[in-house]
Amino acid sequence: MMRGASADAYAAAAAVLPGTGDLGRVGQDLFGTADLLRSEPGLRRVATDVSLRGEAKADLLRGVLADKVSPEALEVIATAVTQRWTSGRDLSDALEQLGVVATVRSTGGDAGRLEDEVFAVGRLVQANPELRDALSDPARSRSDKADLVEGLLGDKVLPATVALVQQSLSGSHRTVAVALGAYQKIAAEVRGEGVATVRVARPLADDDRQRLAGALARTYGRDVHLNVIVDPDVLGGIRVEIGDDVIDGTVSSRLDDAGRRLAG
Structure with a gap:
């Protein structure tokens, strides 16, 4: 997660990321540029040097990447290098993340x-x-x-x-x-979703998935994508992990709770 100046820089670059067109190509171009910056520390230092004018850095990257990446990707890259980054690594990480966004949109x-x-x-x-x-x-x-x-x-x-x-x-x-x-x-x-990891003893029926997804959406105020894992250790019931929250309704958890109460 980007913080401080890098969060603002990421937002500026994300604002020029296209929503249509050959987004698969844009994603690949951003991945390639992120890889290039990681493998060329000299170029990365120049691209993130706060003492240099933003437009000068953008012109440098345009020269290096001319005819190698799509115009849409080049606009994102040029915008990114004109920004101030908290650390040099954040620039390449941001371009990779934006490449993921473009790749997701391409689907x-x-x-x-x-x-x-x-x-x-x-x-x-x-x-x-x-x-x-x-x-x-x-x-x-x-x-x-x-x-x-x-x-x-x-x-x-x-x-x-x-x-x-x-x-x-x-x-x-x-x-x-x-x-x-x-x-x-x-x-x-x-997609504006959260992600929940759901552990169950046996695969969830479609109706059960929909009910669970609906209940989590109401609780968290947005749609939730379910990653369902069939785990024999669960025995029965269900365990849901979403962010830092854990909802443990498994049989093994209830047995553990009962054992603690008896021991106490």
């Missing part, structure tokens, strides 16, 4: 499906040690890992999902799974 009415797919891939990575190791192996090139993702997901998911999973390989987050979790939260914010 149109499939944004909810994108959220589900990103969550599912994150769970797959966490549950599969071989895949997790392959995607984090420093001996493998990022291109090789991206090809692995393409081969694994291919036409099984939205192109935008593949794009986000491939971006999660950039190393901007501690792990691929952490990156995907952050991307899903951004996707939810784009």
Whole structure:
């Protein structure tokens, strides 16, 4: 989350992010620029140097990126470098986040499906040690890992999902799974939603999902996207985590409470 001057800078750059057009291309261009700034510390220092005029920095980036990125992405980048950032890292992080926003917008009415797919891939990575190791192996090139993702997901998911999973390989987050979790939260914010992790002993029926989503929406004042995890440790009942709130109505929790009361 951006703070202080960086929050204002992010808002200024986000204001010129297009809502229509080839948003998939815009997202890829912003991802590429974020990666470039991370790999070129000299360029990053100049782009965030508060002693330089904003327009001079924008002209520099326009020269570096001319014919390499779309005009729409270049406008976002140029606006971003004219702003004041709390730290040099915040600029590249902001461009990556805006790339995620553009990628989510590129899916149109499939944004909810994108959220589900990103969550599912994150769970797959966490549950599969071989895949997790392959995607984090420093001996493998990022291109090789991206090809692995393409081969694994291919036409099984939205192109935008593949794009986000491939971006999660950039190393901007501690792990691929952490990156995907952050991307899903951004996707939810784009749709004006919250995100709830729901743990149950068995899959929820559609009616039960709708009732739960409706109850959470009434409680939190906005729609809530449900990440449902079937967890045998739950035994029965349901556990909901949304932000810092935990609603634990599982059988195991009730048994623990009963045991504490008896012990007391």
